[in-house]
Amino acid sequence: MDAPRHPAPDAGPARGPRPPLVPIERLDAVPDAALAALAAAAARHGFDSEALAEAERLLPAMAEAMRGPAIRAALAARTEPRMALARLFAYDDAVPAERVQALLGAETTGALAAAGLLEPAPAPRGAGWRARGRLMPFEGLLVWSDRPDAGDAAVMGPGATTQGAARLLPARIAGDVLDVGCGAGSFALLAARRGARRATGVDIAPRAVALARFNARLNRVTAEFAAGDLLAPVAGRAFDLIVAQPPYVVEPEGLGGVTYLHGGARGDAVLRRLLAGLGRALAPGGRALVVADLWLPRGATLHETLRAHLGDPALDLVTLAAPGLSAPIQAAAYASLDDPSLGERYAWAVARYLEHFAALDAQPVHAALVVRRRAHAAPEALTVTVPVAGFAGRDGRDVDQLLAAMDLLGAPDATLLRAALRASRHATWVEERRAPDPAAEARYSVRFERGALARDRELSGSSLVLAATLDAAPSVAAAVERWAAEVGASPAEVRDEVLAFARDGLASGLLVPAS
Ligand SMILES: C[S@@+](CC[C@H](N)C(=O)[O-])C[C@H]1O[C@@H](n2cnc3c(N)ncnc32)[C@H](O)[C@@H]1O
Incomplete structure (x- = not known):
């Protein structure tokens, strides 16, 4: 027999024993x-x-x-x-x-x-x-799963990213909900607990489905689970809410893939296929929340990359993007799952990950994607990336508000004039002087809490007063009247200025639609 033309990939030192799976x-x-x-x-x-x-x-x-x-x-x-x-x-x-x-x-x-x-x-x-395995408290539920270092067949329970995504979901959930790649069932169980009419979880791993069903029984919630590839088990159905945390870790050659963890050489293989299928699976007015780490190739923009995966041009896409963990931290964390004894194989796996990350020539991003199918036809779909420091402290209300702000931003003037706007609840309005002299010139700025969906900015004194006018008025139209009186002009003269400021405020997170 001919010798193989390429050596087999280096499979590394032998793996030590891993913790047992849940029977x-x-x-x-x-x-x-x-x-x-x-x-x-x-x-x-x-x-x-x-x-x-x-x-x-x-x-x-x-x-x-x-x-x-x-x-x-x-x-x-x-x-x-x-x-x-x-x-x-x-x-x-x-x-x-x-x-x-x-x-x-x-x-x-x-x-x-x-x-x-x-x-x-x-x-x-x-x-x-x-x-x-593990029994983990999660949002008032208990979820039994495998340990994350239990190997190729381990079923994932609620981890830090699951927790972060749960916070971004609405406090009350109605309608038909799908948890794609449900693992031990965390999102489907949570949706059922928060009021979903019907909660369904699907996972490629039959072990995951078995554990998820057990967890539904443990928590006395009604949820259905099915085994299969991504949306295939629910083909033909349309959902009001889809939640997913696909496996997104890159898989270096020779390491051996873990179903819950690895998403191919770039880490995005499952994510891409999921995004491509969302258009068909979302009901009108339906929303998907997908959380994933990504390696964004140098020179690429996040929203163009994600929009390309999404395929369907009619879907709105709002991405909250935080900096991802550095390559060395990711390498250490993922290699330690491969060899929890932190022995020779751990060192080998760290090196494999680091080589792999370097070859990607990309930057790590931690992202939450909100994809929405509008209930009514819209002239143009939204594609927005909102840079955030992290997701701690954000919740479902912030996501609702962000989507409502984006809607108003793209709406005709007449709609915006009818709306009421409020100053962001995450902002602090700052007045600074270089001397303790009330007559000294002041600088004004607005600063946001860590993780707010907005960025700090300087303001002029008159912008500050205009923001306060909009915040206090029952509608943008009423703010136009008040601002005209303030500056001694006619409403027609200041209308465009107020509308432009309102749109800029909505786009930057300074102003939000009143709820
Ligand atoms: C990162 S885990 C997320 C588990 C759980 N949803 C959570 O957030 O805690 C990814 C899950 O996707 C599943 N998965 C991987 N490939 C899949 C596919 N092609 N179709 C469906 N599920 C898949 C894995 O088995 C695993 O349970």
Whole structure:
């Protein structure tokens, strides 16, 4: 036989053992009563997002393999029930058997052990239990998933990006909702909990569907789940809301792909196919929220790149774009999922990622895409990129307001004159003087909170008064009247000035439509 013309890609040092997957075969056998008792115990003992946030604050923003041992050590010294449950369910720690039994009850402990969800493990003083996978509090829900370092077949539960996306969703969700690439079901369960008429999750991995169904039962919410490629399992249906966090990590050659993590050599293979299909799957007036990290090629603009993937020219696209994590931080984080022992293979994988990132010649962007199919025909679709520092502190109201602002921006004068505008609730209006002399010339500016969907800017004194006039008026038309009186002109003379200022204010985030 001929020798291969190219050597096989370097597959790197052998991988050490990875944590076990959740055994999905016996999930159906866990009685409803045990699941209800588990959820009740978590609520009673305060094992919720707050407890987890408190534990996370012990060592934030560091790869899991590094901070895990430190968090476990810190929590082992804590006596509160919620921290014992955090150790057991979120931090892979063995907790003494009698403590677990006291917290969950003997029957629930037994049922979880019978299903293989708890396994015996030596604890510091005798026998203990350790969870298989993780049970994570998420927006008032509990979500059982695999550990992120459990290998190719791991099913992802709610992580930091899932949390960020959840905040950008409306507080009340109506209509038909689809969670694409649902993993352990986080977005579909959340939509059902927030009021969706029908919540559906789809995932390429049948294991994900099994875990998502289990989680629906655990949280007593009604949601449907199906296995298949992207939108194929729901072909022919149209949704009011679609949510997705596709796998977006680049896959260096030889590393071996992980379904929940990798999106091909550029990381965008699944994202591109998803965006291309959204037009058909959104109902009129429907909206999609897609969160992803991207590597934007040098010289390319984000909104042209994304618009090209979207295909359908009739869809509005508003992208919130924050700087992504640097290449070394991403390399360390993803390599540590490949080799959680941080051994020889970890070092090899870091080098593979770094080489791969360098070859991309691109910059990292963390993005939330809001795609909307208008309910009524619009003259031109919107394509807007809003630079933000991050998504912390943003919520669904900000996204609604942003879309409403974009609508008004493109509307005819008569529509804008009827609208009422308000100053952004994220702004601080600043007056500065170089001397403590009230007669000294002042500089005016508006500064936004970190992460606001707007950028700081200088203002003239008269712009500040005009912004205040618009903020106080019941409509832009009324502001035209008031401004005319203020400057001693006729409304017809100042109308264009006020409209131009209003549009500029909407475009820059200074002004928002009154809700
Ligand atoms: C990054 S995880 C997101 C999980 C969950 N939605 C969340 O945000 O926590 C990506 C998910 O997409 C799924 N996936 C990957 N390729 C897919 C495809 N072609 N069709 C459907 N799902 C896919 C993976 O199995 C994984 O569950």
